[in-house]
Amino acid sequence: MTTDSARQQVLVLYLSDSALDSYVVGWAQYDGTGRTTPTTGDSDEPPYDTGLAALRDGWRLFQAAQLIPPYPGHEYDVSFLKHEFFFERIVDTQALPA
Amino acid sequence: MEKSQELLNSVQMARFVARGALRLDAVVPAELNAEGLRVLADDVPPVPYGTPLSTAYPEGTFVRRLLELPQVAGALRSLVGPEPSVDHHFVHTREPHGGNAQALHGDAIIDVRPDAFDVQLMYYPQAVTLEMGGTLSVPGSHLRRTNESDTGRYQNLRGQDRLVCPAGTVVFLHHGIWHGGRRNDSDRLRYMFKIRFNPTVRQQRLWDTSDLHDPQVNAELDTMFPWYEGATGRLERYNRILLWRALTGDDGYDLDHWVTRVSNRPKERAV
Numbered sequence: 001m002t003t004d005s006a007r008q009q010v011l012v013l014y015l016s017d018s019a020l021d022s023y024v025v026g027w028a029q030y031d032g033t034g035r036t037t038p039t040t041g042d043s044d045e046p047p048y049d050t051g052l053a054a055l056r057d058g059w060r061l062f063q064a065a066q067l068i069p070p071y072p073g074h075e076y077d078v079s080f081l082k083h084e085f086f087f088e089r090i091v092d093t094q095a096l097p098a
Numbered sequence: 099m100e101k102s103q104e105l106l107n108s109v110q111m112a113r114f115v116a117r118g119a120l121r122l123d124a125v126v127p128a129e130l131n132a133e134g135l136r137v138l139a140d141d142v143p144p145v146p147y148g149t150p151l152s153t154a155y156p157e158g159t160f161v162r163r164l165l166e167l168p169q170v171a172g173a174l175r176s177l178v179g180p181e182p183s184v185d186h187h188f189v190h191t192r193e194p195h196g197g198n199a200q201a202l203h204g205d206a207i208i209d210v211r212p213d214a215f216d217v218q219l220m221y222y223p224q225a226v227t228l229e230m231g232g233t234l235s236v237p238g239s240h241l242r243r244t245n246e247s248d249t250g251r252y253q254n255l256r257g258q259d260r261l262v263c264p265a266g267t268v269v270f271l272h273h274g275i276w277h278g279g280r281r282n283d284s285d286r287l288r289y290m291f292k293i294r295f296n297p298t299v300r301q302q303r304l305w306d307t308s309d310l311h312d313p314q315v316n317a318e319l320d321t322m323f324p325w326y327e328g329a330t331g332r333l334e335r336y337n338r339i340l341l342w343r344a345l346t347g348d349d350g351y352d353l354d355h356w357v358t359r360v361s362n363r364p365k366e367r368a369v
Binding site: 027 | 330337
């Protein structure tokens with residue numbers, strides 16, 4: 001693989017708690033090869049059941065959400081999903097079928 | 099607008115409080131849907147923000163007759179009361195094989211009113227298939243404190259609702275629900291007509307409350323959705339309880355002691 005032919009694929013998994021082996025509740029994918037165009041509302045089934053399952057399939061974790069205590073006075077608020085994990089996979093576009 | 103109305107019952111209201119959505123399948127008759135498709139194709143002239151419902155759409159017009167259908171009128175009255183204001187309306191179209199999916203978003207701006215809410219009526223004049231890219235919405239997302247499309251990173255959530263419905267379906271959404279138009283991968287132009295309503299009265303016991311103590315009310319309010327993180331799902335129920343208290347006027351209502359437990363601060367000294 002050369003720098004020119006390497007592309008990043010990104011998988012974002014939202015998990016049911018802060019453990020990487022917990023259950024997937026949401027997901028998003030971005031494909032730097034341009035071969036696929038994942039988008040909002042395109043699937044009802046997650047690509048993996050847990051974050052650990054993604055690791056076992058070759059995805060590399062590069063970012064995990066920090067655990068931040070609630071702001072005082074906002075302990076009962078609900079907002080964004082808390083347990084967000086970013087994975088990547090580097091793909092050699094020269095090795096992909098045409 | 100004081101014609102025949104079929105009010106919601108308490109179980110339906112509790113379901114709305116939990117889900118942030120109420121769906122009425124095929125409540126609009128076929129001939130009105132056929133007329134609706136023609137009307138929407140020509141667009142519906144705008145009305146000024148805040149126009150009282152009774153003056154927004156002249157007698158006999160398509161929109162007026164849509165809103166006078168007993169199930170539609172009753173649901174609207176149950177949710178926002180008599181004579182709401184029309185915030186705005188819009189004819190949404192999704193071109194065949196065209197455009198992109200909308201990012202998941204809440205309409206307008208972040209809106210955290212604890213004891214009032216707007217509703218958005220969405221009317222589908224034609225049958226919507228999965229391929230036609232019906233509206234995506236996320237049950238139980240309406241109490242999340244997020245602003246507009248800041249949720250755009252979330253492509254899919256477990257238990258999301260990708261609308262597939264028969265012609266003449268009307269959906270009422272709480273203003274905070276996360277939603278978006280999906281990509282239309284079919285050969286057909288898809289229409290959806292949306293009207294946002296603002297209440298003009300206190301939203302308390304506006305529905306048929308004769309079943310207020312039906313056990314199914316608690317069951318609806320206790321619903322967990324598959325996309326909730328376990329811990330945050332508990333907070334969702336906490337917030338629903340507060341909304342149900344506001345809507346019923348019952349400050350003592352609780353579900354499995356969620357609010358009572360963390361509000362308990364006795365002041366009496368021990369003897």
